[in-house]
Amino acid sequence: MNEVLDLAGIFVFAISGALLGVRKRLDVVGMAVIASMTALGGGILRDLILNLRPAAFESVGYVLVPLVATAIVFFWHPHVERLMPAVLVFDAAGLGLFCAVGTEKALIVGLSPLHATLLGVTTAVGGGILRDILAGEIPSLLYDRQLYAVPALLGAVTMASLYQNGLHGWPTTLAAAVLAFTLRILAMRYGLRAPLARGVTEPE
Amino acid sequence: MNEVLDLAGIFVFAISGALLGVRKRLDVVGMAVIASMTALGGGILRDLILNLRPAAFESVGYVLVPLVATAIVFFWHPHVERLMPAVLVFDAAGLGLFCAVGTEKALIVGLSPLHATLLGVTTAVGGGILRDILAGEIPSLLYDRQLYAVPALLGAVTMASLYQNGLHGWPTTLAAAVLAFTLRILAMRYGLRAPLARGVTEPE
């Protein structure tokens, strides 16, 4: 169950990476690299910090799913772009799932709830940061203002709290993921925004 | 004692990251991310290379201090900017401390003096490099010419030499840190500069 959701998250993150690759007019190799880093980068960072061998280098699905996503975007990207609103919903699902799964994995390895929460957020947003750095852009997370890291943070906090109170297993993980997903969807729907420092004007 | 100095170094590096965030008009989430990476990135790189779990994921202070620094800059950044000369002095203190502490940690884990020195310099300058990459700029270390890595290198060499000669403990660490700090202050005061390759003209 977790495995299926995990691969679904990897798939939608890879689609978002490959689409950025098309917009930047990268060749097919560049598309595959940026799709893979977007989908796997957050989990690789998480596992490196936990001192584990990254899951991406142990599982076959983790390697193949980003390549399938790249092929789909390569051949049918105008259709995929038309589905972008749907892709954003999937991206929110991936965000929710990755923050919950990342927090849980860190708690199992023995990190404190505070640090597990931090690592869960890193898992959820790390791939997108790497994607933007590879594409030569400032990570959209840093300036986009539409809430993205905050839903992941609240999902991770929820996961850590439930786990600390003895609630383990996939229903718990799914509950935290759904919470983060819902918050992210609400942030997009109602344009909830992170504030700028006092006195700083809108970038034009 | 070392703990206090370490957190002081993290604090001033986080201030420098958050101020760059304001200048780039990042939102509060972006400010927190860039402040944390500036303050913790060098130490995380060091611990990953040493195959240890990063200290930033074991200590509470490491997580909270960058957030406090972000809050201060968020509310009072015009005042902080006015204190920039003081911030540069603190940054020099952080540079000195991180190169000494990083070298020492590497020696304790069993690296050779040469490699411990290299890792000490990485600890001292790594966070600033990550800060500039996140902000979409070429790392200032690479072209700024005002000596920054060289004081860290000399501090790390001193630390490794003293340690090899049986001098351990915080007075040794502090001595190496003070040396690097002093050299950095002198480099700023007298405009000591790294040379460009033969025949290369000044960037305008």
Add this chain to the structure above:
Amino acid sequence: MNEVLDLAGIFVFAISGALLGVRKRLDVVGMAVIASMTALGGGILRDLILNLRPAAFESVGYVLVPLVATAIVFFWHPHVERLMPAVLVFDAAGLGLFCAVGTEKALIVGLSPLHATLLGVTTAVGGGILRDILAGEIPSLLYDRQLYAVPALLGAVTMASLYQNGLHGWPTTLAAAVLAFTLRILAMRYGLRAPLARGVTEPE
């Protein structure tokens, strides 16, 4: 033998990094940093993922060779630039060797052939990606279209296949390296190019 070839690969990658540093008008410190990251970055990523201490922090040659390359470019870069066609041949040799050695190291540690291949390619192209990110450019691998990752991929696949069929040792490694090298040279000679996504026009 492997050691000598490995250091040769590090040397030519460091030369390519230092030359980019000159073109970007970096100072000598920046040149040394970018040369070292170009030469050692791929191997450091490989070893971090394998959960080993990076070879760059255990061997003296790994630290010194990039500094020698930096010194050569610092003093004689106009001559080195004139040798660029030769440098590209050496870079192809480094690419071949790193993909073969990286794949082999991953197989010895126990990764599956699929993941070992992936890690071999990462070893071969990782340093160049870090070099371009440090220089503030989109990694040339992503958009250059001239085949670079593909020869490394075919070399890594060959290495993994031979190894799985019981062929170990340096002649096997060298054969895989020579194959990737030859493909890379052919790609340069005949302008073999990776395709853009359907309907995407040439960047001007």
